[in-house]
Amino acid sequence: MTAQVRSPAAPAVALAGSGRVKKTRRPARVAALVFMITMTVLWIVPIVFALYVSLRPVEDTAKNGYFSLPHGLTLGNFTGAWVQSDMQQYFLNSVIITVPAVIVTLFLASCVAFVLTRVPFRFNVALLILFTAGNLLPQQVIITPLYRLYLLIPVPEWVSENGLLYNSYAGLILINVCFQLGFCVFVLSNYMKSIxxxxxxxxxxxxxxLWIRYRRLTLPLCRPALAALATLLTTWIYNDFFWAIVLIQRGDKRPITSALANLQGQFVSNQNMIAAAALIAAIPTLIVYVALQKQFIAGLSLGSTKG
Structure with missing residues (x-):
């Protein structure tokens, strides 16, 4: 038997090599840390500044400016924004629009994604591309034809009191479902393929x-993806302002984002009250995120451990 002789220089070389790796990794880690801290500060500063402005009296900012030290803090801007903009009614409108739109979108998207991934047929890839391509269409392009369709298509009176999709909750729910469906189908189909x-x-x-496989097998396994999509859809649909202005004529049917526009004066605007109203309007989305935080983070990391 021959004894193996190890060179004493080998460990030293290995340690030196690991030291060089650590030295080369340290600047990269520092740069990444600085970048993340900078982005976090840039993201938080507008929110903190809006909170700071909303707590100051309008007379104080009018006299000393928004970037001056406060001479007093008050919650009057929040109460004034709630009363003057009639936020209670706009909150109810947003709930009536957002909740059905999110539920219908997730149900239809999960059904389509299940069929595209688990039912083999000739046009499943083409349909998936078609749903995905719908997200590339700018919303502003279809304003005129969609506006005319909403004025021409009759609907039952239990759907809309005026018999049309225009100026109705159903019209806003329908357009939000149509525009969000493609993205949800794309995400859910990719996740279902990993099962x-x-x-x-x-x-x-x-x-x-097939129905049992969808309801009792696929939906429970897709819970993280559905929770992540529910959080995103709630934020997007709740914060929608474009379609509410175009497709809703009466102010008492518009969502919460329209309440902020009601606080704008013709000549002078109370920016302190508008900042308070914007913070109040953001509370429901924060509640949804906190409630679905674990599922949302799990949904964002889907597929990160595969391969």
Missing amino acids: PHEIYEAAVVDGAS
Whole structure:
């Protein structure tokens, strides 16, 4: 037997090499840390400044400017914004529009994604491309034809009191569902493809129908993706201002984003009260994010550990 002789210089070389790796990684880590801190500060500063302005009396900012030290803080801007803009009614309008739109979008998107990924047929890839391509269409392009359609298409009176999609909750729900459906189908179809085929094969052997495989097997496994999409959809639809202005004529049916526009004066605007109203309007989206935080983070990391 021959004894293996190890060179004493080998560990030293290895340690020196690891030291060089650490030295080369340290500047990169410092740069990444500085970048993240900078982006965080840039993201938080507008929110903190809006809170600072909303707590100052309008007379104080008018006399000393917005970037001066406060001579007093008050919650009067929040109460004034709530009363003057009739926020209670606008909050109710946003709930009536957002909740059904999110539920319908997720239900239809999950159904379409399940069929595209688990039911083999010739045009499944083409349909997936078609749904995805719908997200590339700018909303402003279809204002005129959509406006005319909403004035021509009759609907039952239980859907809209005027018999049209225009100036109705149903019209806003429909347009939000149409524009958000493609993105949700794309995300859910990619996630459903990662579910092992053996699970569905076992379900088929047990006699599970297509509906049972969708409702009892696929939906529970897609809970993180559905929660992440629900958080994003709630934020996007709740904050929509464009379609509310175009498709809603009466102010008492517009969502919460329109309440901020009601605080704008013709000649002078109370920016302190507008800042307070904007913070009040942001509370529901924060509640949704906090409630679905774990599922949302899990949904964002989908597929990160695969491969």
